[in-house]
Amino acid sequence: MTAATLTRQAPEASDASPPSLADLQQRFAPVFARIAEGAAEREHSRSLAHAPLQWLRDSGFTALRLPRAWGGGGASLEQLVALLVDLAEADPNLTQILRPHFLFVDRVLYQGTAEAQRHWLPLVAQGATFGNATTEVGEGAVGSLQTSLVPDPAAPGQWRLNGQKFYSTGSLYADWISVLARAVVPGQPDQTVHALVAGDAPGVERLDDWRGFGQRLTGSGTTVLRDVQVPAHAVLQFRSGEPSPIVAFAQLFHLASLAGIARALSRDTLAYVQGRRRVFSHGAAALPKDDPLVQQIVGQLASTAYMSELVVRDVAQALGPILRSAEAGQARADKAQLDALELRAAQAQVAVVDAVLQAATRMFDVGGSSALAEGLRLDRHWRNARTLASHNPVIYKAKSVGDMLLNGAEPVYFWQVGLAAKNA
Known part of the structure; x- marks a missing residue:
């Protein structure tokens, strides 16, 4: 789709108050439910998500962060993140597909020139989406670009x-x-x-x-x-090599996806246990749902989902005011504020990744071999969480947090992959 073939008309700017989170969740709940219905089968058959993405376009979700003056939904960063958790519970593929899109929109709002904003933001209001082509593989050195x-x-x-x-x-x-x-x-x-x-x-x-x-x-x-x-x-050309809240925004997308996965695996485990009748001879109850060991795992999974969402919202609440201040033309956050935000985002990654991966493994302890049935496809929760966790390896985030706290080290705002230079 190009600008000439966009079918969705940009809404007129409105002076009305922005919608509440409850209003937005009610608005998008049917779209997310429709996406969730076919999520497991799409993954199993590897059917690309063109249709679900179009549903999100048609609903106005992809223009959600665009200010109303530009024809968008005018949602806050905090509202977007809460909705991303809802969407990830339905299908975390969709949150990842849209990650570069929302990052582009906020980067243009935060760092873009007036000319760039005038040219690109109206396209978002019309339903256009933006993808990403950044990383190169092969024998290139760290930090080098062959493109x-x-x-x-x-x-x-x-x-x-x-x-x-x-x-x-x-x-x-x-x-x-x-x-x-x-x-x-x-x-x-x-x-x-x-x-x-x-x-x-x-x-x-x-x-x-x-x-x-x-x-x-x-x-x-x-x-x-x-x-x-x-x-x-x-x-x-965006400012580079200096601290930026967009780095925490990028990480927050992964965290929101993980929080949504935590919700989904808790939901699916609960449904599996409630429908199960067979028990082990050495179990502690006549039904799995009455077994205290099974109850413990179900409780742990629900608690992980709760904790993950709280952590995600906490980072969003720290990031949102920084972006709003810049978009309103007010003073930008100073380095101390950005360093504190980056530390918070790094700590959140360490906490959420380990907890969700553990939960995605523990869920299989509530049943026997039947929990491995291909028809249930419970393994997709671990596979999706493990893949998201591998994008920015958590071991380096944990090390960075420790170095900052122990030695006052600078946050690692920028990281790249490639071959290290050979020692002379």
């Missing part, structure tokens, strides 16, 4: 984009793809930029080759860029 953007000698004001990306989350579904590239101009230092290209533009090839055992439908595969023409207005 290049060079001036087009045959077309002044145009650029040519070439490269190959992997882990292109959401790009298989997206109308526009934000490509991290190295702008190369003779006689000038190279610059890191974001090139916006239409998903169906000539020279853009999106491959459905993501084969991770979890989050199977996120479209996190290869994006190939062959001599793609990029106009000057589609080359964005």
Whole structure:
């Protein structure tokens, strides 16, 4: 889909008060319920989530964070995060698909120029979605980018984009793809930029080759860029190398997905136990639901879901005011505020990841081999949680937290993957 083929009309700006969280949850509950109905089967058959994503577009969910002045829903960061937990309970693939989209919207709001906001934000109001093509695999050094953007000698004001990306989350579904590239101009230092290209533009090839055992439908595969023409207005440069609340926002998406998974595994375990009649000879009750050991596990799973959601909302409550202040043109958060936010987000990751992964394993202790039945597909909760937890390895987050607390170390705002430089 391009700007010319968008079917959803941007709503008119409204001076009415923004909706409450309860209003938003009531509005989107039927959409989330529809998504949940086919979630397990979509994963089992690996049916891409084009239809569920379109339901979210049509409902206005993808424009939720867009201010009403730009034709969006005007929801707060805190409201969005609460709804993301609801959506992840229905299908965490959808929250991951939309992660780069919402990150793009908030980055343009927080760091974008007035020109970038005028060009790109109205497209979001019309239903356009944005994907991501940042990471490169292979033999590149840490911090290096092979994807290049060079001036087009045959077309002044145009650029040519070439490269190959992997882990292109959401790009298989997206109308526009934000490509991290190295702008190369003779006689000038190279610059890191974001090139916006239409998903169906000539020279853009999106491959459905993501084969991770979890989050199977996120479209996190290869994006190939062959001599793609990029106009000057589609080359964005955000401030880099300095503390930013967008880093915590990015991590908060994973945490919201994990909290939703915790809810889903608690829900499915409860349903499984309540419907089960067979017991073990060495059990403690005539029905599994009356066995105190089973009750203990069910209680632990419910408590993990409760704790995870509380932690996620706590980080959101710290992040929300920082974004609102910047969007209102007020003073931006200072480094001490951003460092405190990043520490909170890192601690949240360590706490939530370990708890949810443990819960996703413990759930199988409530039954015997029948809990492994392919028809139940309870394993998808662990697979999805394990995949999300692997994006930003928790061992490094825990180490960073310890170093900050013990030695006053700087938060790790930026991390990249590649080959380490060889010692001289």
